[in-house]
Amino acid sequence: GAGVSQSPRYKVAKRGQDVALRCDPISGHVSLFWYQQALGQGPEFLTYFQNEAQLDKSGLPSDRFFAERPEGSVSTLKIQRTQQEDSAVYLCASSLARLGTTDTQYFGPGTRLTVL
């Protein structure tokens, strides 16, 4: 079946521009996660949704980062006034998990953001 998809796969932005990154989770997956992966590093947690509810946004690095999942399916990560330090791969993951359970997180291919 179809996995997690992300678009665009590559995004080049000039410093100060706003960007929007899209994630299509596996159909029926309740939980959705965003991670940021800097070059040569492991993924770092940004935010987590269960259905449309954003339950944890403790990893968002600044108020320039905003995520939403209005209908409990597709999610968008928006970065306002991009800075060079925002350059990274942004990974989306989804899982069946409901609160209090543990299920595999399936990752998408990521969006590579380069801020010039």
Next chain:
Amino acid sequence: GENVEQHPSTLSVQEGDSAVIKCTYSDSASNYFPWYKQELGKGPQLIIDIRSNVGEKKDQRIAVTLNKTAKHFSLHITETQPEDSAVYFCAARLSNFGNEKLTFGTGTRLTIIP
């Protein structure tokens, strides 16, 4: 919060030999430990995971061991093949209700020498 350390950062082994990657975690409340394989230009893919009520788990050539007392867990790959070459990440998840996020190690670049 949780902190995960991973060693070594790079590892080269001859094809057919075994590879071992080790991770330690800081929070004794962590209860779920997955391992992911990431190939160039792709997202991480789960290869094996272990929960805190189990000490060892094996799946064909891959095994994971967990020592809760020492707070460390290891990935073992036997009879390595060229397609095993990739970056491997360990991760840990806290057991707090509603806290589903994974904390990842910094990765191990495994190279299999034909």
